[in-house]
Each structure stands twice: as C-alpha cells, then as structure tokens.
Amino acid sequence: MALVKCNECGNEISSTASRCPKCGTRTLNSKRKRKRFTIIVVAILLFGIMGYAVYSYYDWQVRQKEVEKFIDDFTREHPIY
Numbered sequence: 001m002a003l004v005k006c007n008e009c010g011n012e013i014s015s016t017a018s019r020c021p022k023c024g025t026r027t028l029n030s031k032r033k034r035k036r037f038t039i040i041v042v043a044i045l046l047f048g049i050m051g052y053a054v055y056s057y058y059d060w061q062v063r064q065k066e067v068e069k070f071i072d073d074f075t076r077e078h079p080i081y
C-alpha cells in the first residue's frame with residue numbers, strides 16, 4: 001500500500017482508496033476501476049446481443065424448415081395437378 005498525492009488538494013492518500021478523504025475527489029485508481037467495470041459491462045452486453053442474434057437466427061432457420069415441411073406436406077396431400 002503506497003501513498004499518492006491527490007490531484008485536487010495535494011493531500012496524501014492511500015493508493016487503494018477510491019476517493020480523497022479530504023476533498024472527496026475520485027482517485028486515478030477508482031477511475032481505472034470504473035473503466036474496467038465499463039469494459040466488462042460492454043463486453044457482457046455485446047455477448048448478450050451476439051447470443052440473441054445467434055439464437056434468433058437459429059430460431060428463424062428452424063421456423064423456415066417447419067414452413068418448408070408444411071408446404072411439402074400440403075402439396076403432397078393436395079396435388080395441384
């Protein structure tokens with residue numbers, strides 16, 4: 001645990017602290033943590049969207065096959081000519 005100077009008031013604070021106890025300014029450490037958190041959230045969202053896209057594509061394919069099967073059965077049962 002090291003001491004770093006606050007960017008705002010120059011007060012010495014712990015490098016693991018997320019805020020300066022004197023002026024309440026967020027430290028670089030907390031900004032980095034926030035950035036990492038944002039990246040994780042974005043990554044999860046992207047995975048979610050990708051997962052949904054893959055799922056809906058798969059679902060569409062399955063439905064498409066069902067429709068084709070239905071048309072096949074229908075034309076077999078009701079021949080036009």
Ligand SMILES: [Zn+2]
Nearest residue numbers: 006009020023
């Ligand atoms: Zn400060």
